[in-house]
Amino acid sequence: MPFIPHTESDTQAMLRDIGVENIEELFDEIPSEFHCLGLKGIPKALTEFQLARLMRERSAKDQIKLSFMGAGAYEHHIPAAVWEIATRGEYYSAYTPYQAEASQGTLQVIYEYQTMIASLTGLDVSNASLYDGASALAEAILMAVRINRKSRSKRVLIPKTVHPFYVDVVGSITRNQGIKIVQLPYDNETGQVSLSALDAYSHEDITAIVIPQTNVFGVLEEVHTITQWAVDHDVLAIALVNPVALGLLKPPGEWGPDGVAIACGEGQPLGIPLSSGGPYFGFLSCREAFVRQLPGRLVGRTTDLEGTQGFTLTLQAREQHIRRSRATSNICTNQGLMVTAATIYMSLLGPRGLRRVAEHCHVKTRDLVSVMNGIDGVDEVFTGKRFHEAVLRLPVSVEAVLNVLSEWGILGGVPLSSWYPELGEALLVCATETKSDDDLKIYGQALRAAIDQVSEA
Amino acid sequence: MEPLIFQLGKKGRTAGAHLLEGVGEMELPNNALRDKLPLLPEVSELDVVRHYTRLSQKNFSIDTHFYPLGSCTMKYNPRACNTFAMLAGFRDRHPLAPEMVSQGFMKCMFELQEMLKAVTGMSAVSLTPMAGAQGELAGVTMIRAYHLDHGDDTRTEIIVPDAAHGTNPATAKMCGCSVRELPTQPDGDVDLVALEALVGPKTAGIMLTNPSTLGVFERNIKAIQEIVHGAGGLLYYDGANLNAILGKVLPGDMGFDVIHINLHKTFSTPHGGGGPGSGAVGVGDTLKPYLPVPFIARQGSNYVWEDSSVHSKSIGRLSAFMGNAGVLLRAYVYMRLLGESGMSRVANYATLNANYLMEKLKSVGFDLAFPSRRASHEFVLTLKRQAKESGVTAMDFSKALLDEGFHAPTAYFPLLIPECLLIEPTETESKETLDQFIAAMAKILEETQRDPQAIKDAPVSTPVRRLDEVRAARQLNVRYSYQDHEGLGEIEDPRSL
Numbered sequence: 001m002p003f004i005p006h007t008e009s010d011t012q013a014m015l016r017d018i019g020v021e022n023i024e025e026l027f028d029e030i031p032s033e034f035h036c037l038g039l040k041g042i043p044k045a046l047t048e049f050q051l052a053r054l055m056r057e058r059s060a061k062d063q064i065k066l067s068f069m070g071a072g073a074y075e076h077h078i079p080a081a082v083w084e085i086a087t088r089g090e091y092y093s094a095y096t097p098y099q100a101e102a103s104q105g106t107l108q109v110i111y112e113y114q115t116m117i118a119s120l121t122g123l124d125v126s127n128a129s130l131y132d133g134a135s136a137l138a139e140a141i142l143m144a145v146r147i148n149r150k151s152r153s154k155r156v157l158i159p160k161t162v163h164p165f166y167v168d169v170v171g172s173i174t175r176n177q178g179i180k181i182v183q184l185p186y187d188n189e190t191g192q193v194s195l196s197a198l199d200a201y202s203h204e205d206i207t208a209i210v211i212p213q214t215n216v217f218g219v220l221e222e223v224h225t226i227t228q229w230a231v232d233h234d235v236l237a238i239a240l241v242n243p244v245a246l247g248l249l250k251p252p253g254e255w256g257p258d259g260v261a262i263a264c265g266e267g268q269p270l271g272i273p274l275s276s277g278g279p280y281f282g283f284l285s286c287r288e289a290f291v292r293q294l295p296g297r298l299v300g301r302t303t304d305l306e307g308t309q310g311f312t313l314t315l316q317a318r319e320q321h322i323r324r325s326r327a328t329s330n331i332c333t334n335q336g337l338m339v340t341a342a343t344i345y346m347s348l349l350g351p352r353g354l355r356r357v358a359e360h361c362h363v364k365t366r367d368l369v370s371v372m373n374g375i376d377g378v379d380e381v382f383t384g385k386r387f388h389e390a391v392l393r394l395p396v397s398v399e400a401v402l403n404v405l406s407e408w409g410i411l412g413g414v415p416l417s418s419w420y421p422e423l424g425e426a427l428l429v430c431a432t433e434t435k436s437d438d439d440l441k442i443y444g445q446a447l448r449a450a451i452d453q454v455s456e457a
Numbered sequence: 458m459e460p461l462i463f464q465l466g467k468k469g470r471t472a473g474a475h476l477l478e479g480v481g482e483m484e485l486p487n488n489a490l491r492d493k494l495p496l497l498p499e500v501s502e503l504d505v506v507r508h509y510t511r512l513s514q515k516n517f518s519i520d521t522h523f524y525p526l527g528s529c530t531m532k533y534n535p536r537a538c539n540t541f542a543m544l545a546g547f548r549d550r551h552p553l554a555p556e557m558v559s560q561g562f563m564k565c566m567f568e569l570q571e572m573l574k575a576v577t578g579m580s581a582v583s584l585t586p587m588a589g590a591q592g593e594l595a596g597v598t599m600i601r602a603y604h605l606d607h608g609d610d611t612r613t614e615i616i617v618p619d620a621a622h623g624t625n626p627a628t629a630k631m632c633g634c635s636v637r638e639l640p641t642q643p644d645g646d647v648d649l650v651a652l653e654a655l656v657g658p659k660t661a662g663i664m665l666t667n668p669s670t671l672g673v674f675e676r677n678i679k680a681i682q683e684i685v686h687g688a689g690g691l692l693y694y695d696g697a698n699l700n701a702i703l704g705k706v707l708p709g710d711m712g713f714d715v716i717h718i719n720l721h722k723t724f725s726t727p728h729g730g731g732g733p734g735s736g737a738v739g740v741g742d743t744l745k746p747y748l749p750v751p752f753i754a755r756q757g758s759n760y761v762w763e764d765s766s767v768h769s770k771s772i773g774r775l776s777a778f779m780g781n782a783g784v785l786l787r788a789y790v791y792m793r794l795l796g797e798s799g800m801s802r803v804a805n806y807a808t809l810n811a812n813y814l815m816e817k818l819k820s821v822g823f824d825l826a827f828p829s830r831r832a833s834h835e836f837v838l839t840l841k842r843q844a845k846e847s848g849v850t851a852m853d854f855s856k857a858l859l860d861e862g863f864h865a866p867t868a869y870f871p872l873l874i875p876e877c878l879l880i881e882p883t884e885t886e887s888k889e890t891l892d893q894f895i896a897a898m899a900k901i902l903e904e905t906q907r908d909p910q911a912i913k914d915a916p917v918s919t920p921v922r923r924l925d926e927v928r929a930a931r932q933l934n935v936r937y938s939y940q941d942h943e944g945l946g947e948i949e950d951p952r953s954l
Contacts, residue, residue, distance in 0.1 A: 002799045003533055003725075004806045005887040014813040014888060023805045026812050027705060029674045029831050034706045038801060041575030045796025048537045055790065058561030059546030062554070069551045072777055079475050081506050083543075089520025090513035093534050095864070096731040101919035102522075102859050105515035106730035112462050115936040119496040125935050128731070131587035134777035142631075165777050168765075172749065172773035173594065176601055176633035220489055250491055266777065273543075276562055277552030277778025278587065279733035291933065297731065302929035309458060310921035314929040320590070320627035321870075325636045330627035333588040333721065337729025340509075347462050347505045348472045351494035356477040363480045385485055406555050414553050433477060 002045065065409035066439055068368070070389045070430025071216065072133065072163050073277060074269045076244065076357065077434055079348045082271045086341040096297075096333070100312040106336065107311035110299040113343040117283050120246045121239070121263040122253020124288040128297035129281045129334045133266025134169035136282025137162075137210065137240055139295045139329055140264040141174055143286070144208035144236040146293045146328070147261065151234065153205040159184040159193040161215035162240060164419045182206075191219040191382030191391065198229060208236040211260065213252070214245060216419075217428070218365070218389025219382055227256025239263040243270050243283065244361065245387050247354035262286045271345025272338050281335035281342065292318060295329030360433035361388035364440070368431040371444040375451065381426055389430045391416065391423065396454040398425045404450040410443060412450075458920075459511050463937050466499035474502060496939055515920045516730070517864045523890050525814075527835045527867035527879025528622070528670055530700045530722035535794060538726065538787035547786055552778035556761055562782075563760035567753045569789045576800065577696075577716050578709025579739030583748040585780035589697060592717025592736025593628040593664070596693045598772045599715055599740065599747040600662045601632055603691065606747075606770065612689070616655055616663040618647050620671050620871040622697060625664045634661055641873060645673040645827045649680055656688035666695040667711065668702070668833035670871045671826065672811070672879065682712035691715065691743065696736075699723045700883070701808065701834035704801030708739075715740045723803075724788035735784040746770040751779055806884035807834040814882055814891055821899040826874045835881035837874055843902070844876045847909040851876040854901060856923065857915040861897035 006014075011023070020026060027035070046054070067075055086092070090105060097103030097110075110128045117126035130136040141156050158167055160183050171181060182201075187194045192215070211226050223239070230237040237260040239252030253259040268280040286294060292315065300314030320327040349357065365388045372378050377395030394401060398415045405412040413429035420426060431440065500508075517524070524531035542548075550562055570582040586592040597615060604612040615629035618639045626636040637655050640648045647669075663685045667675045675681070685692055694708040694716035700723045702708075708716045720726050720735040728734075740748055750764040750771045765771050792800065811832040818838060819825055826837035840851050855865030855878070867879040882891060905912055916922065 001802055001806075002794050003535060003885050004799075004802055005885070006806060006809075010888040011809065014809055018809075018812045018816045020812075023809055026808045026831055027674075027804075029676055030702075030706060031676065031679065034678070034710055036578075036705065036707050036710065039575055039704055039797050042572055042797040042800055043793065045799050046793050048794065051537065051790060051793050052541065054793075055541040055544060055547075055565075058565060059541075059544035061561035062546040062550050062559055064549075064554070064558055067551055067554075069553055071553060073552050075549070075551070077475075079472075079502075081502060085506060085509045085513070087539060088510070088513045090516040090518045091730055092539070092727045093519035094516045094730040095524065095526055095529060095531060095728045099517070099855065099859065099865050100924050101856065101916050101921055102517035102864060103515075103730070104920045105512040108459065108461070108512050108515070109509070109730075111935070112937070115461075115463065116495070116497055118936045131591060131733075131781075132776050132778075135587065135591070135775070163777065165774055168774040169777060172598065172775055173631075176598060177631065178633065220485070224488060246491075247495065248485075248491060249489055251495070273548045273783075274551050275542075275548055276550045276554075276559075276782035277780070278776065279781040279783050280777075281733075288933075291935075298935055300929035301934040302925045302932075304922040304924050306922055308921050310924045312924045312926055312929050314926070314933065314935070320623035322623070323627075324623045325626035325630045327623070327627040327630075330590045330594060330624050330631050331588070332590045332622075332624050333728075333732040333734035335729075335733045336731030337727065337733060340730060343462075344505060344509055347498045347500060347508075348475050348502060349497070350471050350476075350499050351497045352471055353475045353477070354497060355491075355494060356479070359480045359483065360477050362483055362485070366484075385489070402555065403557070406558050411551060411554060411558070 064411055066443065067411040068413045068429045068431060068443060069411050071414040071428055072266060073274050074430065075274060075432055075434050076269055078271050078273065081348060082341050082344045085344055086337060091337060091340050097313060104311060107299050109340050109343050111301060111311050113339050114299060116343065116346045117285050120243055120251060121285045122251030122259060123263055123285040125291045125294065126283060126285040127294050128299055129339045130284055130296055130331060131335060132278060132280045132282045134166040135173065136264040136284050137166050138170045138173035140238045140262045140284055141170060141179065141208060143293050143295060144238055144262060145179060147290050148207050148236045151205050151207040153207055154178050155180045155182055155206050157182050157184050157201060157206055157209040159186065159212065161186045161193055161217060162210055162212050163216045190384035191217040192221050192384045193226065195222065195225060202233055206235045208238055210238050210240055212240045213249065214242060214387040217382055217391050218386040219384035220387060223255045227260055231257055236261050241265045243267060244358050248358035261290060267338065267342050270342040272341060279335055279338055281338040293328060294318065296331050296334055357433050364431035364433065364435050365390055368429060368440050371440050375448050381423060388432060389428055392427045392429055394425045394427055394451065396451055398427045400454040401450045404453055405446055408446055410446050412447065461937050462498045462500060462508050465504050465508060468499060470499045470501055472502040472505060522862060522864050523886060523894055524864040525866050525880045525882050525894065526864060527881040528697055530881060530883055532725050532883040533885040534725055534727045535791060537794065538790040541790045542783050542786040560760055563753050565786060565789050567755055567760050569785055570753060572792050573718060573737055573739060576703060577718065577739045578707025579716060580742050581745045581748055582737055582739045583752050584737045584785050585749050585775050586717065586736035586738055587776050587781050588732065588734035589717055589719040589736040590624040590628060591775055592738050593624055594631055595738045595749050595775055596715040596717055597628055597632040597634065599744045600691045600693065602747045602772050603744055604661055611659055612661040614659045615661055619873055620669055621664065621666060622670060625695060645671045645830055646675055646677050649677055652681060652684050656684055656690060660688050660690035662691040662693055664693040664695055666698050668698050672833050672836040673827055673830045674833055678711050697722065698834065701804055703803040705804045709741060714743050720784060720788040725791045726784045726787040733781045733784050735781045747772050749773065749775045803884055810882040810884060810886060810891060811835055814880060817895045818898055821895065822902055826877060835879060838878045838880065839874055840876040843905050847905045849905040849909050849912045851878055853912045853915065854878065857901045857912045858897060859916040860918045863894055863897055
């Protein structure tokens with residue numbers, strides 16, 4: 001019996017001790033009309049060996065050679081030590097560290113993680129993680145609405161330069177609490193939030209504004225100007241940031257006159273595999289004044305009764321298992337193992353290593369764009385400075401080109417036609433530190449050939 | 458004591474194998490760049506490996522200890538699940554990769570949807586919720602959407618039993634609902650008379666865990682279903698305790714309209730020190746149009762994504778992509794290893810282990826919270842008598858168990874039972890392990906009479922003794938500061954790397 005250790009004699013001895021004849025009798029409180037007769041639709045068991053073969057065959061089908069896809073999930077090199085350590089059973093199979101004395105390993109890791117995220121974002125306090133970047137943004141918005149008592153509107157400005165899936169998630173999670181999303185248009189030339197459109201809201205009651213850095217087009221926003229606008233109009237500023245970019249870029253805690261109130265984002269670039277979109281982790285940090293409005297777990301440093309340093313979950317009165325319907329969020333399970341991996345990743349990279357990764361991403365994308373600019377009919381859409389993504393316009397159908405490329409084992413980027421139809425045949429490309437100069441050349445040649453093939457067809 | 462990773466550092470030290478070479482000039486505006494590098498550790502690779510290996514050794518885990526944590530289903534996490542989910546084609550698959558190069562992954566996910574339908578008796582499943590609490594959010598949001606879609610905007614009350622997980626009322630509130638608490642009778646079943654009085658034209662639905670968090674099967678489920686449906690409300694099944702009935706009872710047959718499944722409980726994906734989980738949701742026909750997107754459909758021999766463009770009434774997305782895909786793959790592997798016969802055995806042996814433990818602990822002198830009831834896959838002890846006689850509390854008992862090499866059961870939950878321990882052994886533990894646990898519990902019980910202070914002083918064998926939680930909250934210290942650590946600190950000129 002897979003994963004059930006009982007021998008027949010164990011089972012019989014246990015039944016005797018309980019005082020029943022058979023296992024069925026243990027279910028005698030369940031009304032008989034609800035007893036089901038076997039499970040229909042579950043295949044027969046496979047041995048580990050048989051399943052290994054099946055899974056290898058299926059995973060091999062999805063293997064590609066070269067990818068230039070980004071849009072919220074990024075390919076980075078992950079040092080071997082990250083997952084070698086993170087999948088140790090002591091991390092992998094531990095529970096939430098409610099029993100602090102039996103969980104000092106996990107608790108110290110989270111404390112170290114909180115320190116690193118606070119420093120990367122330039123803020124005071126980080127929680128122990130949320131599910132992913134999109135749900136972290138939803139929680140940041142709910143938090144902002146609780147904090148900003150000067151505003152009554154529950155209207156939140158979210159630029160159209162925020163990933164459309166994130167906007168969708170924010171809507172699903174916050175809609176029933178009366179939060180209204182107002183979308184800000186972008187400047188057609190720069191690809192940044194339109195500052196004149198922003199100014200139009202100067203005399204309206206706005207609770208919070210989301211500032212993406214970088215935005216969905218890979219373009220850097222005018223973060224100082226927007227943060228200043230928020231301060232001037234009693235609007236709470238929420239930064240939505242890429243943590244690898246923060247190795248290079250100004251942290252949100254230093255935007256504008258004295259930084260944003262809350263920062264959040266997708267933690268995946270910090271050592272988490274692409275893995276079809278999850279598990280990733282969302283990070284969330286804020287100024288100390290707002291710590292009691294922070295959702296999710298938080299680890300604090302303290303001492304034990306002998307004065308030894310130790311770590312424990314703290315300010316739990318914010319959480320659902322204590323405060324129930326008055327909690328800051330319903331979140332319970334978060335993304336603990338991903339946090340462990342990210343903490344190991346950040347430790348291995350260190351301040352210099354992370355900056356160099358960010359620099360390489362930036363430079364590789366710059367070089368990719370210059371390769372692409374050499375192809376007839378291919379142009380970069382926006383003029384704004386970018387980090388590690390760019391929007392290209394193709395002379396033919398993006399969809400058709402991507403199909404040709406994927407037959408050659410190349411994922412050419414993310415098509416923007418369904419999210420931003422106004423951009424025409426637009427393609428979002430990304431090159432990280434994982435791409436060599438040869439990779440860029442190969443992609444350049446392949447794109448040229450694919451465009452030719454599509455235009456001839 | 459293991460220092461913090463930051464304290465192990467030395468200015469200028471790097472894990473050189475991960476330091477890329479410089480890139481020269483970049484064309485980014487100065488005001489967009491950092492002036493100082495972030496405060497990350499400056500350590501070698503060996504420092505990192507040793508530090509995090511040492512820290513891991515301070516943890517209890519399933520791989521090292523018996524973990525009878527009620528309501529958490531800490532069963533063995535088969536290693537194959539991790540190995541197969543991390544195969545390169547799965548590990549490196551971009552979430553937006555085209556369908557034509559994703560058929561391997563999508564086939565697994567489609568089959569997982571189908572298997573979850575089979576074990577829950579529901580008609581459709583969405584895999585996207587990223588944890589149980591998000592599954593709850595999905596469920597209650599669907600219930601709200603259903604009522605609004607039927608022109609009923611007054612149904613904003615969610616009924617929650619007083620024994621429920623804290624996530625239930627917290628979720629109801631996040632969905633803009635108010636919570637009506639349903640009392641429990643002394644025998645552990647909910648109070649039907651109170652339920653009759655609670656339901657009405659404002660009832661959106663009820664959230665129910667069955668078996669309940671009290672470790673007993675709710676025998677009046679049919680009457681509850683009739684009362685709630687009769688009043689126009691819908692029934693939400695909290696799948697936290699699905700392990701107790703896996704292969705025995707289908708929630709769909711009990712009349713539930715929507716269910717979330719904690720894959721990190723019943724389907725054995727790792728808890729990871731607090732996550733990731735996965736809270737897939739299943740629905741009956743009533744709520745099918747509202748399922749969160751995306752999900753996978755089959756067209757001929759191909760698998761395709763379906764989103765809001767096809768399902769216009771969907772409550773929308775709950776995660777940026779499709780949820781915790783890697784967790785879903787692990788659950789898929791687990792289900793294929795168990796197969797039909799293995800899955801039907803889960804509830805049998807989880808229930809056998811729980812009833813055996815309950816019977817044996819009763820015989821060595823513990824009081825059961827519901828002595829007349831069968832255990833489900835878990836049961837509740839109350840130490841009210843011991844607390845009164847010797848001052849030894851459920852907390853003290855929990856800590857003493859750590860010294861005996863066992864993780865503590867869930868303590869002080871459910872909230873309505875004083876000094877309680879909620880014990881869930883799971884089906885993957887052997888009789889020998891259970892017997893050792895019983896012996897340890899008996900030993901501690903005996904010691905409460907002989908030397909209660911020794912129990913109150915526990916634990917003594919863990920890396921730290923009991924922690925000062927008041928200090929943790931009052932003198933809040935949630936990050937390390939370099940200020941009093943000479944030789945480390947901010948790198949002022951990032952260009953001089």
